[in-house]
Amino acid sequence: MIEIDRDRCVKCHECVRDCAAEVLRPGPDGIPAVVPELEKYCMNCQHCLAVCPKGAVTCHGTTPDQCARPGRLPDPESMFHLIRQRRSIRRFRQAPVPSEVMEKLKDSLAWSPTGCNDHRLLFYVIEDPADMEFYRQETGRMLRLMIRSGIMRLVYPGYKRFLREIMNGKDVIFRSAPHMIAAATPKDAPCREADPWIALSYFDLFAQSFGLGTCWCGFGVHAFRWNRRLRRRLNLPSGYRVGAVLLFGEPEVHYPRATRPEPFPVRIGGNL
Ligand SMILES: Cc1cc2nc3c(=O)[nH]c(=O)nc-3n(C[C@H](O)[C@H](O)[C@H](O)COP(=O)(O)O)c2cc1C
Structure with a gap:
């Protein structure tokens, strides 16, 4: 209307x-x-x-x-610093993110672009350490069962060391992060694969602009797909699927320099 x-x-x-x-x-x-x-x-x-x-x-x-009036945008140099200095953080302080920062992060999610402007995305922000502990324990329990059954060696043949660490109880999945955010889409959303990743990519950069650490939790996505108890704890509505998971919290590590990644080939398109 x-x-x-x-x-x-x-x-x-x-x-x-x-x-x-x-x-x-x-x-x-x-x-x-x-x-x-x-x-x-x-x-x-x-x-x-x-x-x-x-x-x-x-x-x-x-x-x-x-609606807000246009504000000052970060200049291109600041944006480039943010993109270049963003690191995957795998060592976190055991401290909650201040509530005013948490609220700003959550508020920003509304502006995530989605295919056909479908606003049925659901976000789950895990704020409570007891909840994080549940996801950690339940995922660890499931993975140890899968490793013992031999499935994991078939699915991830190159991950022997990783599997050994899981068996030894090391949290290589959630990295002892104090928080995580999961994005879920209805299975019939026009862009159900892209929307969660895009939304959490924005969240990722915004969180790092506050000095927070973040890390994609690709394995967390699989864990939610495989384990009904994890989905139940989220209270995920039927017809919804967790599409992306990002860990976040105060970092315990500081990088005095950026990395210098091997560039991806960037080609000029066209049939020259
Ligand atoms: C789709 C995706 C899934 C990822 N999953 C994990 C993960 O499960 N665990 C992890 O420690 N890092 C994960 N990462 C982080 C990558 O390993 C990381 O981005 C890469 O090594 C480059 O490091 P940087 O992010 O610090 O530049 C993931 C990244 C992406 C884009």
Whole structure:
């Protein structure tokens, strides 16, 4: 439902031009309106609201006054420092992330882009050390069973040392992190594979901008897929699947320099 304030609208049609779903058209009087039979295609992306120079558009109940004005962006050099200095942190302090930082991190999740602006993503932030301990213990128990059964050696033939460490009770999966965040999507979401990774990539960089440490927990994704007790503890609705997991907390390690990774080939596309 898109409402246009007729007193504010200056008929510039920026909203019409910016509507990716093309549901807005100028009416006979020049004031844009949603074409009724196309309304169902509106993704509630709020571009019409954001682009309007006069604040004339209300989108699905969200008014222009509720939306932030543009703030100062990090300059490209700061962004590059962030990308270059972000490290996978595998040594964490056993201290909770301050609640004001935690709230900002959680608030930022709303701006994750998703395929077709599907807002059915679910995030689970594990804040309580007792909950982390449950995931750690249950995953360890499951993995030890799988290792004993021989399955793990078949699935991960190159990971012998890793499997030995799991058998010895070392937390090589959750890295003693005080917190983690899991992103889950409905199995019928248009971009169910991409959405969780993109959302947590944004979270990752934002968390590191606070000086926090983060680490992707690829194995955690498998653990949630394999183990119903882990899913139950999350209270994951049926039809949902955990798509990405990221560990985070205060780092116990400091890197006095960035790495210098081997560049990926970047080719100029085209049929030259
Ligand atoms: C999809 C994905 C899954 C990953 N899973 C794990 C993991 O399960 N455990 C871990 O310690 N690191 C994991 N990593 C971190 C990578 O090992 C790390 O990004 C890589 O070694 C480069 O190090 P850097 O992130 O410090 O630059 C994962 C990274 C990605 C992108």
